[in-house]
Amino acid sequence: MERLPLLLLLMQCSGAPGQRSPLNDFQVLRGTELQHLPHAVGSRPWQEDVADAEECAGRCGPLLDCRAFHYNVSSHGCQLLPWTQHSPHTRLQRSRRCDLFQKKSYVRTCIMDNGVEYRGTVAITVGGLPCQRWSLRFPNDHKYTPTLRNGLEENFCRNPDRDPGGPWCYTTDPAVRFQSCGIKSCREAACLLCNGEDYRGSVDRTESGRECQRWDLQHPHPHPFEPSKFLEKNLDDNYCRNPDGSERPWCYTTDPQMEREFCNLPHCGSEAQPRHEATTLNCFRGKGEGYRGTVNTTAAGVPCQRWDAQHPHQHRFAPEKYACKDLRENFCRNPDGSEAPWCFTSRPGMRVAFCYQIRRCADDVRPEDCYHGAGELYRGSVSKTRKGVRCQRWSAETPHKPQFTPTSAPQAQLEENFCRNPDRDSHGPWCYTTDPGTPFDYCALRRCDNDQPPSILEPPDQVLFAECGKRVTRLDPRRSRLRVVGGQPGNSPWTVSLRNRHLP
Numbered sequence: 075m076e077r078l079p080l081l082l083l084l085m086q087c088s089g090a091p092g093q094r095s096p097l098n099d100f101q102v103l104r105g106t107e108l109q110h111l112p113h114a115v116g117s118r119p120w121q122e123d124v125a126d127a128e129e130c131a132g133r134c135g136p137l138l139d140c141r142a143f144h145y146n147v148s149s150h151g152c153q154l155l156p157w158t159q160h161s162p163h164t165r166l167q168r169s170r171r172c173d174l175f176q177k178k179s180y181v182r183t184c185i186m187d188n189g190v191e192y193r194g195t196v197a198i199t200v201g202g203l204p205c206q207r208w209s210l211r212f213p214n215d216h217k218y219t220p221t222l223r224n225g226l227e228e229n230f231c232r233n234p235d236r237d238p239g240g241p242w243c244y245t246t247d248p249a250v251r252f253q254s255c256g257i258k259s260c261r262e263a264a265c266l267l268c269n270g271e272d273y274r275g276s277v278d279r280t281e282s283g284r285e286c287q288r289w290d291l292q293h294p295h296p297h298p299f300e301p302s303k304f305l306e307k308n309l310d311d312n313y314c315r316n317p318d319g320s321e322r323p324w325c326y327t328t329d330p331q332m333e334r335e336f337c338n339l340p341h342c343g344s345e346a347q348p349r350h351e352a353t354t355l356n357c358f359r360g361k362g363e364g365y366r367g368t369v370n371t372t373a374a375g376v377p378c379q380r381w382d383a384q385h386p387h388q389h390r391f392a393p394e395k396y397a398c399k400d401l402r403e404n405f406c407r408n409p410d411g412s413e414a415p416w417c418f419t420s421r422p423g424m425r426v427a428f429c430y431q432i433r434r435c436a437d438d439v440r441p442e443d444c445y446h447g448a449g450e451l452y453r454g455s456v457s458k459t460r461k462g463v464r465c466q467r468w469s470a471e472t473p474h475k476p477q478f479t480p481t482s483a484p485q486a487q488l489e490e491n492f493c494r495n496p497d498r499d500s501h502g503p504w505c506y507t508t509d510p511g512t513p514f515d516y517c518a519l520r521r522c523d524n525d526q527p528p529s530i531l532e533p534p535d536q537v538l539f540a541e542c543g544k545r546v547t548r549l550d551p552r553r554s555r556l557r558v559v560g561g562q563p564g565n566s567p568w569t570v571s572l573r574n575r576h577l578p
Contacts (some may be wrong), residue, residue: 200256205243286325319410380415
């Protein structure tokens with residue numbers, strides 16, 4: 075009985091899988107179907123009744139003759155496949171119904187550990203010699219018999235004897251019996267530039283050896299980084315990534331006791347050049363990640379805290395850890411891919427604030443991003459305000475309760491979070507914003523070059539006195555967060571009278 079606690083401890087520390095998903099063994103291609111060309115000889119696919127993609131992966135995973143599966147998103151159908159995209163007589167095709175899941179060991183171009191599980195199609199040695207087929211004993215005799223379990227197919231590089239050097243093969247040269255294939259480890263196949271925000275490698279383990287959780291799953295750790303919402307971040311399968319501008323790539327783990335960890339990845343050599351955002355000094359483009367100007371106050375005029383200081387606000391953006399982000403002095407920057415340049419403030423009660431007073435560069439607006447008239451017919455896909463704030467979806471009710479919705483104004487085509495002008499505002503298309511402090515704002519659009527601005531004087535016969543002077547309401551008054559003391563909200567039309575006070 076004295077050894078029981080020690081036994082339990084060893085079980086906990088010996089790389090227990092935690093809450094791993096069977097999908098972790100697969101690499102997914104969304105909206106893709108793998109076709110096997112007609113009249114091709116070989117095994118055929120078969121159907122399984124399952125509840126979801128995870129169960130389908132659980133059926134395919136242990137089967138030696140299952141290398142991939144189709145999952146029908148609408149019908150929840152599961153079709154197990156005996157081939158992958160690298161098999162002969164197959165081709166990939168776009169599909170509205172299916173997602174294709176393929177076993178990583180068959181499609182990954184690098185190896186994990188010593189490559190015992192490698193099932194790729196490399197058939198040339200590191201010295202450039204063609205590999206001998208495993209089913210042949212000439213020119214080099216050997217003891218191995220191809221089976222489904224050992225994966226000794228064709229003349230592909232394999233590691234049946236667990237050689238520390240990785241996959242190898244017998245060669246077709248009688249003078250060279252066998253040779254390594256030089257397949258890189260996944261850790262060495264891709265390196266980090268700067269903070270690794272562009273890393274697209276295939277490492278799926280953390281620096282402590284924990285397996286990564288898939289980005290498209292919410293267990294064991296719920297998280298906001300759904301791949302469909304962060305397409306530009308390439309949150310593939312359960313590979314290490316850096317979607318939030320952290321110090322280096324990381325992942326959520328399959329260990330319920332450890333939410334996330336960094337991954338141990340090599341940095342590229344000094345000769346490798348990072349992909350720089352186009353730098354600007356007096357304005358910003360996109361999200362302002364390339365802004366290198368010297369503005370050092372927030373839009374409200376609050377001085378910024380120095381990046382190399384931890385007071386009044388502690389933070390992780392130490393300049394030495396973000397060498398490519400130019401975190402000098404207390405200048406506004408965007409090291410984490412936020413909506414616009416920002417900074418920690420010098421006020422203890424205000425942690426961060428955007429520097430929206432920095433203007434957007436004039437050439438940041440694409441030629442097609444313009445509108446005619448008042449923009450009531452604009453149907454483009456711009457979804458940011460003139461200050462770079464992302465628009466709120468028209469169908470959403472947070473952070474702002476809208477007056478105009480796809481239901482209440484169907485003629486305005488209020489799609490997604492695209493800029494529109496449902497109330498024919500003379501200033502052009504606008505949107506509700508995702509900033510709780512800014513209910514709505516005008517969009518990063520310009521009037522088309524061949525368009526004349528509308529006159530502020532309408533023909534007398536078009537003036538509707540039943541509407542003239544009415545207050546414009548864009549927010550549900552029951553949800554307004556503003557307080558007016560001793561009066562009513564003043565957004566009615568108004569004029570200024572300029573009088574000559576010069577005495578004769």
